[in-house]
Amino acid sequence: xxxxxxxxxxxxxxxxxxxxxxxxxxxxxxxxxxxxxxxxxxxxxxxxxxxxxxxxxxxxxxxxxxxxxxxxxxxxxxxxxxxxxxxxxxxxxxxxxxxxxxxxxxxxxxxxxxxxxxxxxxxxxxxxxxxxxxxxxxxxxxxxxxxxxxxxxxxxxxxxxxxxxxxxxxxxxxxxxxxxxxxxxxxxxxxxxxxxxxxxxxxxxxxxxxxxxxxxxxxxxxxxxxxxxxxxxxxxxxxxxxxxxxxxx
Amino acid sequence: xxxxxxxxxxxxxxxxxxxxxxxxxxxxxxxxxxxxxxxxxxxxxxxxxxxxxxxxxxxxxxxxxxxxxxxxxxxxxxxxxxxxxxxxxxxxxxxxxxxxxxxxxxxxxxxxxxxxxxxxxxxxxxxxxx
Numbered sequence: 001x002x003x004x005x006x007x008x009x010x011x012x013x014x015x016x017x018x019x020x021x022x023x024x025x026x027x028x029x030x031x032x033x034x035x036x037x038x039x040x041x042x043x044x045x046x047x048x049x050x051x052x053x054x055x056x057x058x059x060x061x062x063x064x065x066x067x068x069x070x071x072x073x074x075x076x077x078x079x080x081x082x083x084x085x086x087x088x089x090x091x092x093x094x095x096x097x098x099x100x101x102x103x104x105x106x107x108x109x110x111x112x113x114x115x116x117x118x119x120x121x122x123x124x125x126x127x128x129x130x131x132x133x134x135x136x137x138x139x140x141x142x143x144x145x146x147x148x149x150x151x152x153x154x155x156x157x158x159x160x161x162x163x164x165x166x167x168x169x170x171x172x173x174x175x176x177x178x179x180x181x182x183x184x185x186x187x188x189x190x191x192x193x194x195x196x197x198x199x200x201x202x203x204x205x206x207x208x209x210x211x212x213x214x215x216x217x218x219x220x221x222x223x224x225x226x227x228x229x230x231x232x233x234x235x236x237x238x239x240x241x242x243x244x245x246x247x248x249x
Numbered sequence: 250x251x252x253x254x255x256x257x258x259x260x261x262x263x264x265x266x267x268x269x270x271x272x273x274x275x276x277x278x279x280x281x282x283x284x285x286x287x288x289x290x291x292x293x294x295x296x297x298x299x300x301x302x303x304x305x306x307x308x309x310x311x312x313x314x315x316x317x318x319x320x321x322x323x324x325x326x327x328x329x330x331x332x333x334x335x336x337x338x339x340x341x342x343x344x345x346x347x348x349x350x351x352x353x354x355x356x357x358x359x360x361x362x363x364x365x366x367x368x369x370x371x372x373x374x375x376x377x378x379x
Binding site for chain 1: 277295297321323327354
């Protein structure tokens with residue numbers, strides 16, 4: 001019997017070993033017990049894929065409302081319209097945070113700060129449950145406010161300018177997507193293990209779509225990027241050929 | 250194989266898209282691919298894209314200095330490509346797409362050295378040339 005038990009233990013150890021180290025489900029927490037998202041993260045991606053940039057899946061789009069066709073604004077051939085970033089104009093949210101650049105998160109009890117390496121764009125998100133500001137001007141990055149639902153941080157963002165939804169035109173040079181000034185996003189961040197944030201992203205644009213829809217993405221942590229941190233990325237440093245119009249070197 | 254060379258080959262293997270601050274489609278003419286052979290004269294390791302310049306000898310014996318843009322320095326560094334991966338004096342073959350204004354500038358898609366190493370990649374939205 002002892003011999004049988006010994007063999008069983010050896011066999012189970014072999015099975016565990018073959019499966020590799022178990023993924024840690026212990027997540028870091030801040031002093032107040034909330035999940036701590038601080039760290040260096042890859043940009044949000046569809047789980048199991050490495051396609052960049054991340055874009056919204058057209059197959060999930062609900063039916064358009066009347067007039068919602070403005071969402072698919074045609075490209076004009078004028079780079080100032082087709083790609084304002086060529087002139088160092090902002091990407092806006094969420095586009096800037098879906099490109100192929102790391103995102104650093106820094107968190108305390110009142111605030112989550114998300115910084116993307118791309119132009120060092122920073123979102124400063126109150127996470128103390130406060131409401132949106134009233135009577136503020138629309139912006140490229142909107143007004144984000146966060147609240148906790150258990151271990152999930154819910155970030156609600158409103159007050160956007162009409163601007164590019166995502167970087168879809170990298171994949172489809174003929175299609176341009178412009179959200180409206182009624183654009184409203186809800187992000188749900190849940191740290192499901194030590195290296196992963198489940199990131200559910202709901203788009204609600206009532207001037208364009210008949211219903212909201214949700215993408216299920218994730219952030220993957222990269223501790224090896226801590227050593228260098230985010231690199232500097234200053235758009236105007238040497239933007240030599242804005243819109244394909246080059247200056248002499 | 251040195252680790253950096255491996256990193257460079259890795260970059261090549263995924264040459265379709267490396268970080269750019271904007272879509273190259275808006276700036277470069279996909280209908281005008283360019284391929285030049287020449288000597289690197291200068292490398293600008295700066296944002297939002299690196300630029301490098303290549304003296305190309307023309308058929309009539311004259312020399313044209315071409316400028317090519319690549320990825321963002323930070324993204325390239327994170328992938329093991331540094332400001333010394335390509336130096337003035339290096340002989341290179343550059344494939345890319347010409348700037349829309351028709352000047353001697355373009356998007357540097359791939360750079361090939363005489364020993365066969367290929368570095369740097371297309372800006373996003375550009376398909377690598379075969």
